[in-house]
Amino acid sequence: AQSVTQPDIHITVSEGASLELRCNYSYGATPYLFWYVQSPGQGLQLLLKYFSGDTLVQGIKGFEAEFKRSQSSFNLRKPSVHWSDAAEYFCASPYSGGGADGLTFGKGTHLIIQP
């Protein structure tokens, strides 16, 4: 089964600064990986996904993520954050990678934006 770990529970970044949120995966083959964002009181919105191919993936809202097999990582980045980026960010992967499968999520990283 695939699993993901987010080592940072909280991250504080100044508005306009760059951002990197960490995600590590545990799976032997090429994993399927997703980043979701959840604003307070709302559902989850897909930012980007990785299955194979180009290891640098572009997403919505100016986010990108890089898959690094050597480090078992799929970190989310943004060159310049906006106050509206304050939210909870989840890295996710399918349980088993076969068929209609539920997602298993990391514990999430709470992003705080300082003015």
Added chain:
Amino acid sequence: DTEVTQTPKHLVMGMTNKKSLKCEQHMGHRAMYWYKQKAKKPPELMFVYSYEKLSINESVPSRFSPECPNSSLLNLHLHALQPEDSALYLCASSQGESSRQPQHFGDGTRLSIL
């Protein structure tokens, strides 16, 4: 605007009540999911429906009863819930039987058990 619609947005019920949560999508997706999310925690999978058939039940207590009347609708029937069942219940859908397909989430129903 979310493409997965959940109703109601909020629900308060007593432990002896029977209520239902509803989820609807019109994207032609053939897989639908229920998740439970406690405060400050990630979502946890409850059920998966694939082509209107229950394919995964993550050992959820029988007081939660899912139903998929057709490919666009997913219900979660609630009966004799406990206070620890208070949570945000999220519905999601995806195109079909492939874990490559991203899941699209509704905004959830916030459930409070008195």
